[in-house]
Amino acid sequence: xxxxIFEKVQETLANALGVEKSDIxxxxxxxxxxxxxxxxxxxxxxxxxxxxxxxxPSGDLFPGNILNDPRFVQSGTxxxxxxxxxxxxxxxxxxxGFSRDPQISRLAEFxxxxxxxxxxxxxxxxxxxxx
Amino acid sequence: MNVLxxxxxxxxxxxxxxxxxxxxxxxxxxxxxxxxxxxxxxxxSPVVFAKLFSAKEAYFKAAGxxxxxxxxxxxxxxxxxxxxxxxxxxxxxxxxxxxCFFRTPSLIGAQIILWD
Numbered sequence: 001x002x003x004x005i006f007e008k009v010q011e012t013l014a015n016a017l018g019v020e021k022s023d024i025x026x027x028x029x030x031x032x033x034x035x036x037x038x039x040x041x042x043x044x045x046x047x048x049x050x051x052x053x054x055x056x057p058s059g060d061l062f063p064g065n066i067l068n069d070p071r072f073v074q075s076g077t078x079x080x081x082x083x084x085x086x087x088x089x090x091x092x093x094x095x096x097g098f099s100r101d102p103q104i105s106r107l108a109e110f111x112x113x114x115x116x117x118x119x120x121x122x123x124x125x126x127x128x129x130x131x
Numbered sequence: 132m133n134v135l136x137x138x139x140x141x142x143x144x145x146x147x148x149x150x151x152x153x154x155x156x157x158x159x160x161x162x163x164x165x166x167x168x169x170x171x172x173x174x175x176s177p178v179v180f181a182k183l184f185s186a187k188e189a190y191f192k193a194a195g196x197x198x199x200x201x202x203x204x205x206x207x208x209x210x211x212x213x214x215x216x217x218x219x220x221x222x223x224x225x226x227x228x229x230x231c232f233f234r235t236p237s238l239i240g241a242q243i244i245l246w247d
Contacts, residue, residue, distance in 0.1 A: 046157045
């Protein structure tokens with residue numbers, strides 16, 4: 001990951017969440033450490049699109065659409081099939097960490113700055129390959 | 132009748148005003164086509180957007196929580212601070228559900244109960 005990308009992500013998150021850039025580290029959880037709520041996830045997504053000139057489809061970075069399927073979530077817990085789906089669709093999410101107690105209500109705690117960086121790394125590399 | 136779930140959400144109008152600085156083309160992505168027709172044709176006020184957003188959040192929490200997909204829940208604002216939500220895909224309650232709003236000068240809140 002190029003330092004310039006981390007700097008841009010830090011700036012984007014600082015502006016969206018009203019936190020200091022120095023508080024934003026790769027391992028920071030967007031919710032637990034930086035105080036992000038639902039509207040902030042969308043705000044962050046829109047800001048990243050503008051900053052990096054990309055389009056982020058719904059569910060691509062933050063996986064809402066995967067988990068509305070009853071095969072993947074039952075009684076508030078992500079099933080084995082759901083965990084597998086997360087691994088396939090979101091390779092940059094720490095699914096192993098989440099799977100120790102896969103309560104759907106805890107999932108957002110695993111959205112970290114590193115996850116955003118890894119996602120952008122993939123996306124930007126693909127953009128370079130296609131141009 | 133059994134209660135399937137209860138959902139409550141609160142959102143700050145200050146936060147919504149900041150959020151609405153994003154272009155309309157991006158805001159549109161959070162709304163169903165019917166909502167776009169109903170609410171986006173005119174200037175979308177912070178209060179209306181806060182109501183749509185908090186109603187969807189409250190409904191999603193009542194339906195089981197997780198990460199909301201806003202464009203798959205259709206909200207219709209009703210008289211006397213009530214609302215109707217229909218899930219367009221995959222959520223627990225397929226029938227329309229009804230809730231109500233509450234507010235302070237700086238916050239909008241929504242609450243809903245889902246029944247079987």
